[in-house]
Amino acid sequence: FKVKRTIEYVEFDGVLIPDIYLFISNFFSSNWLYSFLYMFSGILLGIHLQNVFASMIEKITMDIKHHKVISIIIKTISYSIMVGFIIIPLYFLLFA
Numbered sequence: 001f002k003v004k005r006t007i008e009y010v011e012f013d014g015v016l017i018p019d020i021y022l023f024i025s026n027f028f029s030s031n032w033l034y035s036f037l038y039m040f041s042g043i044l045l046g047i048h049l050q051n052v053f054a055s056m057i058e059k060i061t062m063d064i065k066h067h068k069v070i071s072i073i074i075k076t077i078s079y080s081i082m083v084g085f086i087i088i089p090l091y092f093l094l095f096a
Contacts, residue, residue: 028092035089042085050078 007023009016028035053074057067 024088025092025096028089029096032093035093038089039086042082045085046078046082049081050074053078 007018007020010019011017028038054071057070057074
């Protein structure tokens with residue numbers, strides 16, 4: 001995030017560290033447009049990763065019997081990353 005906002009600091013073991021949770025919470029809960037853009041970017045990333053991994057496996061030319069299992073693994077990883085990117089702003093939009 002390259003945003004011109006002030007980040008509050010918290011003292012932890014005598015050291016001042018930036019409170020990233022508070023920053024992200026305020027950012028996503030107050031800016032619904034940025035939240036939806038972030039979620040849309042996460043969806044595009046998931047689709048892109050699925051295509052990249054599938055293309056990579058085709059280049060390796062694996063046996064046809066393992067192709068189904070690898071395809072399921074690729075989709076699981078890609079969708080997990082996509083859901084992870086969607087959950088963060090959605091949580092702060094709904095509950096913060």
